[in-house]
Amino acid sequence: MKPNTLGKIIFLFLILFLIFIFSYQFIERHRELANRPLPTELHxxxxxxxxxxxxxxxxxxxxxxxxxxxxxxxxxxxxxxxxxxxxxxxxxxxxxxxxxxxxxxxxxxxxxxxxxxxxxxxxxxxxxxxxxxxxxxxxxxxxxxxxxxxxxxxxxxxxxxxxxxxxxxxxxxxxxxxxx
Known part of the structure; x- marks a missing residue:
């Protein structure tokens, strides 16, 4: 495997890993928000x-x-x-x-x-x-x-x-x- 190809694979892996981390955080944040209790009085x-x-x-x-x-x-x-x-x-x-x-x-x-x-x-x-x-x-x-x-x-x-x-x-x- 050429060194240039290995670098591209590592870079692609890092990008996919970062997308996974940010997606997970986004989903968890929305899950947390969706489970918040509704207000029961004026702010x-x-x-x-x-x-x-x-x-x-x-x-x-x-x-x-x-x-x-x-x-x-x-x-x-x-x-x-x-x-x-x-x-x-x-x-x-x-x-x-x-x-x-x-x-x-x-x-x-x-x-x-x-x-x-x-x-x-x-x-x-x-x-x-x-x-x-x-x-x-x-x-x-x-x-x-x-x-x-x-x-x-x-x-x-x-x-x-x-x-x-x-x-x-x-x-x-x-x-x-x-x-x-």
């Missing part, structure tokens, strides 16, 4: 920003109520069935596992009047600032790092605020979490 940063949102809105004379936060897959499926197989209007296009609520990364809000009445009125100006209270809350939320569902083109979700931390739903489904 700590989302929970903190939620409280700041309530406080900052209150300082502008706007009372808000958080109408939803973390939502299990089962709860999501019940909402998804609304307007489809159950009575009511369609309120979501996301099935269980397809919503940032399912990973503790989203909240929904509404305005709350002093008498306890809850409003989903995007034009109401209860603090007489000349701007709708809803949009004032949205501005505060965006400053805190939330993305607003009202900006979505295909299915605007006006009460929805989320922090995705740069993760897609697909990545969350695969087990990735903020900070990975």
């Amino acid at each position: 700590p940063i989302v929970a903190e920003k939620k409280m700041k949102l309530i406080d900052l809105a209150s300082k502008q004379g706007i009372n808000i109520i958080i109408t939803d936060g973390f939502r299990s897959f089962e709860e999501q499926d019940i909402l998804y069935a609304q307007g489809r197989t159950n009575d009511g209007a369609i309120v979501t296009n996301a099935q269980g596992g397809q919503s940032y609520h399912n990973y503790g990364l989203a909240i929904d809000f509404a305005l709350q009047l002093e008498d306890g009445q809850v409003l989903w009125d995007l034009t109401y100006d209860g603090n007489n600032s000349g701007q709708s209270d809803w949009m004032e809350v949205v501005e505060i939320a965006k400053e805190l790092g939330f993305t607003w569902g009202g900006d979505w083109e295909h299915f605007p979700d006006y009460p929805h605020l989320q922090m995705d931390f740069g993760l897609t739903i697909r990545e969350l489904q695969r087990g990735y979490r903020p900070g990975d």
Whole structure:
């Protein structure tokens, strides 16, 4: 066997060995991620920003109520069935596992009047600032790092605020979490 041929065989073997090692590590990482438990509550940063949102809105004379936060897959499926197989209007296009609520990364809000009445009125100006209270809350939320569902083109979700931390739903489904 020529020395040049032996060198090529060794080089090829090393390349194949490295591909095997990296493939094994990749598979093990994905196996580890897939076995991660699902969150059961709001992510700590989302929970903190939620409280700041309530406080900052209150300082502008706007009372808000958080109408939803973390939502299990089962709860999501019940909402998804609304307007489809159950009575009511369609309120979501996301099935269980397809919503940032399912990973503790989203909240929904509404305005709350002093008498306890809850409003989903995007034009109401209860603090007489000349701007709708809803949009004032949205501005505060965006400053805190939330993305607003009202900006979505295909299915605007006006009460929805989320922090995705740069993760897609697909990545969350695969087990990735903020900070990975």
